[in-house]
Amino acid sequence: MSGVRLDKIVKSYGAVQVVHGIDLEIKDKEFVVLVGPSGCGKSTTLRMIAGLEEISDGSLTIDDRVVNRVAPKDRDVAMVFQNYALYPHLNVADNIAFGLRIRKESKDAIKASVDEVGAILGLTPYLERRPSDLSGGQRQRVAMGRAIVRRPKVFLFDEPLSNLDAKLRTQMRAEIKRLHKRLEATSIYVTHDQVEAMTLADKIVVMQDGRIEQIGTPMELFLNPANAFVAGFLGAPPMNMINAVVAKGENGPIASFDGQTLPLPALPDLQNAEGRPIIVGIRPEYANIVTAPQPGSVNCTLNLVETLGSEALLHATVGDDQFVIRTETLGKIDQLDHVNGFTVDPTLIRIFDAKTGKALGGQTRVA
Amino acid sequence: MLSSMNLYSRGDKLFVIINMILLGLFTISTLYPFIYITSLSMSSGFEARAGNVILTPMGFTLEAYKRVLSEPMFWISYKNTLIYTVLGTLTSLAFIIPGAYALSRPQLYGRRFWNLAVAFTMWFHAGMIPFFLNMRDLNLLDSYFGIIIGFAVNGFNIILLRNFFEGIPQSFEEAARMDGANEFQVLWKVFVPLSKPAIATVALFCIVSRWNGFFWAMILLQDESKIPLQVYLRQIIVELSDDEEFANTLMSAGYSFETVSAAIIVCSIIPILLIYPFLQKYFNKGILLGGVKE
Ligand SMILES: Nc1ncnc2c1ncn2[C@@H]1O[C@H](COP(=O)(O)OP(=O)(O)OP(=O)(O)O)[C@@H](O)[C@H]1O
Ligand SMILES: [Mg+2]
Numbered sequence: 001m002s003g004v005r006l007d008k009i010v011k012s013y014g015a016v017q018v019v020h021g022i023d024l025e026i027k028d029k030e031f032v033v034l035v036g037p038s039g040c041g042k043s044t045t046l047r048m049i050a051g052l053e054e055i056s057d058g059s060l061t062i063d064d065r066v067v068n069r070v071a072p073k074d075r076d077v078a079m080v081f082q083n084y085a086l087y088p089h090l091n092v093a094d095n096i097a098f099g100l101r102i103r104k105e106s107k108d109a110i111k112a113s114v115d116e117v118g119a120i121l122g123l124t125p126y127l128e129r130r131p132s133d134l135s136g137g138q139r140q141r142v143a144m145g146r147a148i149v150r151r152p153k154v155f156l157f158d159e160p161l162s163n164l165d166a167k168l169r170t171q172m173r174a175e176i177k178r179l180h181k182r183l184e185a186t187s188i189y190v191t192h193d194q195v196e197a198m199t200l201a202d203k204i205v206v207m208q209d210g211r212i213e214q215i216g217t218p219m220e221l222f223l224n225p226a227n228a229f230v231a232g233f234l235g236a237p238p239m240n241m242i243n244a245v246v247a248k249g250e251n252g253p254i255a256s257f258d259g260q261t262l263p264l265p266a267l268p269d270l271q272n273a274e275g276r277p278i279i280v281g282i283r284p285e286y287a288n289i290v291t292a293p294q295p296g297s298v299n300c301t302l303n304l305v306e307t308l309g310s311e312a313l314l315h316a317t318v319g320d321d322q323f324v325i326r327t328e329t330l331g332k333i334d335q336l337d338h339v340n341g342f343t344v345d346p347t348l349i350r351i352f353d354a355k356t357g358k359a360l361g362g363q364t365r366v367a
Numbered sequence: 368m369l370s371s372m373n374l375y376s377r378g379d380k381l382f383v384i385i386n387m388i389l390l391g392l393f394t395i396s397t398l399y400p401f402i403y404i405t406s407l408s409m410s411s412g413f414e415a416r417a418g419n420v421i422l423t424p425m426g427f428t429l430e431a432y433k434r435v436l437s438e439p440m441f442w443i444s445y446k447n448t449l450i451y452t453v454l455g456t457l458t459s460l461a462f463i464i465p466g467a468y469a470l471s472r473p474q475l476y477g478r479r480f481w482n483l484a485v486a487f488t489m490w491f492h493a494g495m496i497p498f499f500l501n502m503r504d505l506n507l508l509d510s511y512f513g514i515i516i517g518f519a520v521n522g523f524n525i526i527l528l529r530n531f532f533e534g535i536p537q538s539f540e541e542a543a544r545m546d547g548a549n550e551f552q553v554l555w556k557v558f559v560p561l562s563k564p565a566i567a568t569v570a571l572f573c574i575v576s577r578w579n580g581f582f583w584a585m586i587l588l589q590d591e592s593k594i595p596l597q598v599y600l601r602q603i604i605v606e607l608s609d610d611e612e613f614a615n616t617l618m619s620a621g622y623s624f625e626t627v628s629a630a631i632i633v634c635s636i637i638p639i640l641l642i643y644p645f646l647q648k649y650f651n652k653g654i655l656l657g658g659v660k661e
Contacts, residue, residue, distance in 0.1 A: 052541050073547040085538035089560040098556075099546035146546070 002028050002063055002153035002186045004049065010057035011044050011210075019044055019210045021058060026203075031180050031187045033197040035233065036207035042190040043158055045207075049188060050079050050156050063153060073102075078147035079156040082163065084139050086131040086146075093118070093127040096145045103150075117149045120179070137168045144176075148183060155187040161196065173199060194234050198222070206230045224350075228357040231281050231350060237313065237324045240287075242280040243354065246273045255280050255351075258319030262298055265346045269360040277354035284326035286349075287342040289314065289335065297341045305336050312336055401636070408432070408630040412623030431626035435634065443592060444599035445634075451514055451584075451595055452577040458519045459573045464566065466520070467528035468554050482529075489522040495586075502587060509590045518576075518583065524569045531565035532558060567649035571642075578639055596635050604628050 004026040011019035019041045026032045034042045047053040049060060051072035059066050067075050078099075086095050093114050100110045118124045121141045131139055140160060147155055160176075161169045177200055180187055191197055197204050198218045206213040206221065206229070214226040218234075225231035231239040244257035246264070253270035255262045255278065262280065264270055290297050300316040300323055307329060314325040314336065325342055351360045375383060402422065407415055411426030419425045435441055469475055470482050493501070507513030535558060543553045559566065581597035588594050594602075607624050622630075 050541075050545060052544070072544045073549070077545070079542075079545045081538050081542060083536070083538055085536070085542035087539065087542070087557060087561075098543070102547040102552060102556075146542075150546075 003061075004154055004186060004188070005061040006045075006049075006058065007061070008058035009045070009048060009055060009060060011041070011048060011053065012056045017056075017210070019048075022210075022212055024205060024212065024215065026186060026188060028186055029184045031189065031200055031202045032205060033189045033191060033201035033203070034205045034207060035191055035194060035197040036213075037233075038192060040207045041210040042192070042207055046079075046156050046158055046188060046190050049154070050077055051075050052079075075154075076152050077154040077156055078150055078152040079158065080143050080147050080160045082159040084131075084143040084163075086139060086142055088131055091128050091130055092123055092134070092142050092145075095131065095142055096123075096149050099146065099150050113149050117145045120148070120182075121145050121175075136164055137172060140164060140172060141175075144179070148179065148185075151183075151185075153186065155185050157187065157189040157191075159191055160189075162191070162193070169193075169196075176200060194236060198234065204234075206233055224359070225281075226359050228279055228281065228352040228359075231352070231359075235283060237284050237326065239281045239283050239350070240321070240323045241352075242282070242318055242321045242323070244278055244280050246270055246276045246278055248274050257321075260298055260318075262344070262349075263296055263346050264351065265349060267351065267361050270351070278360070279352040279354050279357070281350035281352060282323075282344050283348070284313070284324045287323075287325045287327075287344050289325060289327050289332070289339045290341045290343060291335050291338045293341055294343060297343045299341045300339075302337075302339050307333075307336070314339055404629045404632050408626055408633045410626055412621055412626055415623050415625040415629075428621065430621035431623075431630040432634075434622050434627055435630045440591070440599055440603075441596075441631070441634075444594055444596045447511075447593055448578060448596040448635075449638075450511060451580065452574055454511075455515045455519065455577040456570055456573040458515050459521075459524070460566065460570060462520045463524050463528055463569060464559065465554065467525050468532055468558060470525065470529045471532035482526075485522045485525050487522075489526070499586060508587055509593060511593060513587060514580075514584060514593075517587070518580070524572060528562070528565055528569055531562055535561055563649045567646045571646055574642060575639060578635075596631075600628075600631050600635065603631060 004024075006022050006024040008021040008023060009019060010017060010021050022045060024032075034045060036042055044053060048055050049062075051067070051070065055068050060068055062075055062077070087098060090098065096114050096117055097110050100113060105113075114127070115124075118127050121144060123138070123141055123145060126134060126138060126142075131142065134142065140163075143160065157176075161172050164172060173196055176189075180200075189196075189200060201218055203215060204218055204221050205215050208229055214221060214230045216224075221230060221234050225234065225239075228241060232241065242255070242257055244255035244262070247254050247256040247261065249261065249263060251263070252266045253264045253273065255264050257280070264280075270276075293299060298318060300318045302314060302316045304315040306313040306315070310329060312327055312329050312333075314327065316323045316325065316339070325339070327336075329336070352358060353360060403420070406422060406424045407420050408431050409424035409427055409429065410420045411428050412430070414420060414425035466485075470478065470485065472478070475481065492498070502508060502513060502517060505513075507517060539557050539561065540553050543557045548556060579597060580595060581601065584595050585598045585601070588598065604624075607627065
């Protein structure tokens, strides 16, 4: 069992508090991804778990042991750094073996471990090379090798792929996933790339300004974001947000904006709430294009069509709000330039309070 | 070479030519004394006395070397210089490396104060007499240990190495700590190997200053058997300049005061000349390449 628990973890630099009491439970073998915009405290949180930053307040538990005051080397965690931090004076094999040598393992055991890890990561042909003679992807792999060779309780990753080009990043992402399946080690992974978060995570933790906004599986967060921030953060392109007020419709509540209306799901929060300012959230994928007004459709002004091949992104405006529609191109390619509105299934609409950003009750239908 | 000059504009050419001339003059001015002394040491005493040696040895002979090498004090002082240089340099590095490392760490408590304290010694000294009295009161006169420890640490070398350590990305230290290294292992297994060029520089400074160390050795050492080569060299120059034996060398002309002095100087330069190429391989740049991606 290698669970990690954060209890009201706080980090202050002098008088400035940057992490404001984080509670997080990470189960054994779980792959948890911390996401959030730059400066939200992801690295700081990760480095507190690693033992590279002091914990200002709260308690950190690894494997049922409070480790606030335990040195990194005694926490049995390994970390992959964003800049790799490979020892330039050592070749690949020695880089991987460094931690084992420090731990005074036998020569034979070290050689066996290095060879095994080299094989897992496809580094066997490069074991004698210096880091300076490797490509970015290979260096990244060495950095991972150095972490996995010790079979630590917990793996920590701080944006390990952010220095790679897009193609390599996709490839390494798959490799990390494969490795995790194979090693089944508890992993905490920091990124600001929401695609990495969605694809890798068992559980995503969305952070903002040193606080946790929401914790959940990728699909929970995608379908039921707890607030407008999470909704806008996950998904590419992000969820569209239309500022509106609640009005009374014939068959229940409707959203009123820009002289138009849109039927809303019959949430309890919206009953008798006429005039309440809300944000209507619609995922780009859930809007269906129309070329002529239909009952229940919303009019929009088309500004730009980006054709990506099998799908297209339509950039439009609804009133003052930007609105992006993502649609298949198959059989629709001729219509794309003439789109002037869209329809949406009310059950797929998310509604947020305009002031607090909090999601208003109800579950999105899980398709 | 001239054809490659076509790549330069006329102004560039002029610059290159002036550069070459200046550097050439500079090279000659540093090389000439060395050539002169070497030639002098291999010339006959008569020619040396007569001032006929200008570039090459005149009346080639190794008599001066025979005379020097047959002198027991030469070997004693040579051995002492080797002791002061080797042990002195090792002692210096043993203090300077950990000291510089500690001063380079942001987590060092009172870091500004300690850095200032070290830098302070670069500009302000107690002065000669207090230093002498201090050494005397510590019973460090006339002792190998006194010379070695008394000059082991200097602020400049510490600051030099500290600056280099500070330039090594923090993540190397963090990676090593995650790999299980303690502070000492971080220093020894990561920082020291990564700092070979800087350490070689500091070592060279130590070696050269130890090898040429003269003034304090003369002041602090009365015991003949402990004096280094440079002090012996001075003694011999002072003593022999009015020595009977040398006054007569005009006749025998095998060696003279000048050629013997020159021979000692050459003997004392050779080790330093030999050590530089050995250290130079550590001066290769780019040792940090490839470790981190910025
Ligand atoms: N040594 C420090 N002293 C003061 N403030 C710091 C220090 N290190 C980090 N901070 C602050 O802590 C906050 C969180 O930083 P952190 O590095 O954890 O962000 P991050 O979420 O990892 O961002 P990024 O995605 O850009 O890496 C930032 O506002 C940063 O300015
Ligand atoms: Mg970060």
